[in-house]
Amino acid sequence: MDIDFSEITLDNNIRIVLSEFSTTNAVAANFIFGVGSRYEDDEFAGASHLFEHMLFKGTKKRPSPKQISSVIENTGGVINAFTDKEITGYWANFPKENTLESIDLFSDIIQNSLMKENDLNLEKNVVIEEIKSSLDNPYSLCNLNFEKINWKNHSMGRDIAGSEKSVRSISLSYLDTFFKKFYTPDNLVVSISGNIDKNKVIDQINNNFINFKSIKKNIDNPVKEILGFDQISVDKEMEQSVITLGFKSPSYMDEKKYALSLISIILGESMSSRLFEEIRENRGLVYDIHSSINLHSDTGVIYFEAGVDDKNLFEVIKLIFAELDKIKNSNVDEIELNTAKKLATGRLLLRLENSRAISGYLGSQKIVSNKITDVEEVIQKINNVSLYEITSLAKEIFIKEKLCISKVGPKNSKFIDFSNISL
Known part of the structure; x- marks a missing residue:
């Protein structure tokens, strides 16, 4: 099985990967940033995950969560996001006719999130309930504890969602600093697959992100292997x-x-x-x-x-x-x-x-x-x-x-x- 794909890097260093096939009516898009829990400060652990949640709270163009999700869901599609230790991704499945509108949606939430204080406090409560749920699940707790001792004092060993204390400490000001550091074009890959017109997709991404400026920064946090049972x-x-x-x-x-x-x-x-x-x-x-x-x-x-x-x-x-x-x-x-x-x-x-x-x-x-x-x-x-x-x-x-x-x-x-x- 060969996947036919092409790659292009825009002038602002956004990397695009496109896979075009006409045997489907579906399209899938992933907007993936190279940031996750391993790159966070201990004091603000969980910032990547909380920020991911906040991008769905509203923009000037689409001021409510429903107005964001309905762009995809009203077509029969699915929209969601995930945060991992090294990456954060925003993805959706949708009919081919909605490809350009979906790209516009993602560019909007990434660049124009309203970031309101009330929304932040509300979402902190949601995330803290998520943390409590993981701690109540024996398998999740066991795995979290394993990661803690396996990676010792490194951020790789922390819960991706952070702790109740660290999540409570995250402010709008900190999220703004976080965004400017990690949500940059050179740290973004856009991967779109399905029944697409490649040229139209590239033009849409380029036009939507024309003002998304690249500031190259070193965000490494290497793991030094510590041996010992x-x-x-x-x-x-x-x-x-x-x-x-x-x-x-x-x-x-x-x-x-x-x-x-x-x-x-x-x-x-x-x-x-x-x-x-x-x-x-x-x-x-x-x-x-x-x-x-x-x-x-x-x-x-x-x-x-x-x-x-x-x-x-x-x-x-x-x-x-x-x-x-x-x-x-x-x-x-x-x-x-x-x-x-x-x-x-x-x-x-x-x-x-x-x-x-x-x-x-x-x-x-x-x-x-x-x-x-x-x-x-x-x-x-x-x-x-x-x-x-x-x-x-x-x-x-x-x-x-x-x-x-x-x-x-x-x-x-x-x-x-x-x-x-x-x-």
């Missing part, structure tokens, strides 16, 4: 324990990420994975157990999550370690590796079956690495991963010094010290 345990009113167990891994920019993705698939990304088969199907110790990877520009993590009866927790962790040890000792054969490759490549192809997925795929790559790897090249890189690379990477990352364990368990559950566990 760590663990955290929290008690809540609940029936079972939840664990997040993870290891520091190669980053998004590292070619080892392809081998890492296959290791994660082999271990826990399907019902036929090793951990699901051994711990759920063969032993009945959990309802769900799975693995995931989170990759960022200069750091990454592979982690395992499970909900388990507290009395079986130590056994489950030992079983996870046993599977990691097998991979470190060349236990994977060509058949299992090829199966993982088919899953990885098939999932990628299926994921890119619509305009929104393609727009996100192209835009997120461009904003993070400033380059786009074609789908066929990604598939080739996955298929080129060898058994030796799997074993070597497993030996590199599955070590005690890169391990962190987070547990959220029932009130009065027994504290388990994992520091002496062998790996």
